[in-house]
Amino acid sequence: DQQVKQNSPSLSVQEGRISILNCDYTNSMFDYFLWYKKYPAEGPTFLISISSIKDKNEDGRFTVFLNKSAKHLSLHIVPSQPGDSAVYFCVGDSWGKFQFGAGTQVVVTP
């Protein structure tokens, strides 16, 4: 069962513009959410996280929003840079069991 869903497999955005990645989840026991970024032939790298008691967390160019009632998260990247081109994974954590979505491939074009 896919408890974390990223329905957009890919996203193309122009350099300097905003990238918005969306994620939906079904497990109401998730109490901690994370976003990871992955380049080819490397392991996922942690980007930003949010506790379920918050609705927003910001770190530099990255902001994560959580809407618990809708079971929805989003990641905003502003401004997008060429080095942001990668696969982004949404992750939900319940009791130390981290569940990944299928990922969204982001391509930042000049």
Added chain:
Amino acid sequence: DTGVSQNPRHKITKRGQNVTFRCDPISEHNRLYWYRQTLGQGPEFLTYFQNEAQLEKSRLLSDRFSAERPKGSFSTLEIQRTEQGDSAMYLCASGDTANSPLHFGNGTRLTVT
């Protein structure tokens, strides 16, 4: 470099052979995880350890798979009688306290011919 280290980076084996992968976590981390990733999918949880105790195993982990973490330090993942469907990237991650991020190694890519 004090990140998570995985060896080997690549492994090619024939169907039916046994393989073993090693993971060295970040030294102060007491949680250690194994994931498997196939093309176009996100990493799938396999198992995790709190120190030397294996706390949970996914139903994806058939009887041919076994993981150990002796003394709560490094971990090994063994696959017996490999099948072509075992071909994947095997990722190891370690973490500190609850509600803190996992740190991943660069994985071991297994190809079963």
